Amino acid sequence: MNRTARLYALVEELRAAPRPRTVSALAARFEVSERTVQRDLQALMAAGSPVRSTAGRGGGWSIDPAMTLPPIRFTAEEAEALSAALAAAEASGPYASAVRTASLKIAASMTGPQLVGRIVALPSRTDAAVRAAVERALTGNLVLRLSYVDASGRESDRVVEPAGLLTAEGRWYLIAWCRTRQAGRGFRLDRITAAAPTTERARPHDLADLLRGSAAIATERTQ
Template sequence: MNRTARLYALVEELRAAAPRPLTVAALAARFEVGTRTVQRDLQALMAAGVPVRTTPGRGGGWSIDPAMTLPPIRFTADEASALAAALAAADASVPYAGAARTAAQKIAASLTGPASAAARELAARIVALPSRTDSAVRDAVEQALTDDMVLRLSYVDAAGRESDRVVEPAGLLTADGRWYLIAWCRTRRAGRGFRLDRIATAVPTGERAHPHDLAELLLGSAGAGAAHPAALGPLAPVRSL
């Protein structure tokens, strides 16, 4: 069994035993490898974001939170290729790129057979230019959307003019390969779109933002016809933009 297959099998072994912990010795015997190998594998899973944890002392060992993981998913070769292409687009310029990277690692660890070969072959044929979006800006926007927090922005418009804005984030719009933060701008007292690669700085204020309807903020703008991407249909609430 190669390491990728073993990592996947380790997760399933821990899931099957959950919430009961398994010792490194028991896992090593199960996969017929040394305890150091198992320890390295478990540390690699933890570093990749898999919710495994260790409990020291008598009766302890390694376990996994089944509520934080998905059951096994069998991808076809076409589905695996589609995922590889979609994840390639999630470079450092897009929101939640860090989470996309760890998701890609988990998917890669779970793929086997033709699906794995198809995804890896396509991945070898995709390249991307470096991003111009500041990672600190992206992280601040992600956190503000997750926690509904007000942001203070330093923004450079298309003419190169810089201005300071205090905004209440409502959502994200993607168009023509660009990402925009859609927010209520307190400075302009209106809904505005801020292109992520034109945000020079983004600082959380710690203040809770008022709720704003994304569709209402887009009314009268170039983004008024925006709709939820089809791929997100099963995740999005039953309402239309």
């Protein structure tokens, strides 16, 4: 069994185990040394897999099954299509770090000639700090303060309640309830010059309602 196959098998072994597994038990299961198992576990942690170690009697290594997906089998063409889509997302959209690790996992799962390693994405035009702030606000359901430049070059400060993201015609928009305008608005991510989540929880908003009310694609012409 090669290392890539063993890593996948190791995740499934931990997922299926009713209690934490020791390194020695895992080494015996996969017929490798304990040092190899330790290296594999560290590699899984570095890749973002939710494996964890519990010390003490009855302890060992385990994985949170709610934080992982079961194995999905892709054809080479499907994997290449996903890699191309992820490269486009990485170039222009949020969650860039998660996109990069997902791309690496797809590449690591493939063998033989492949297109994956020959797909290149240009750097995003959206500031990394702005993307990170938007991601934190969406994930934590937090009110977001931002500075925005409209199509006419006018800059304004806004307090918004994020509802979701929209991609259209190669651009990404933050869809939110704007407290300043008291209406739904779409903010192009590459026109947000600064952003910072607050500690205040945002009210729930229906994304479809905000889209209908804000005409997000046309927002750059109307704000």
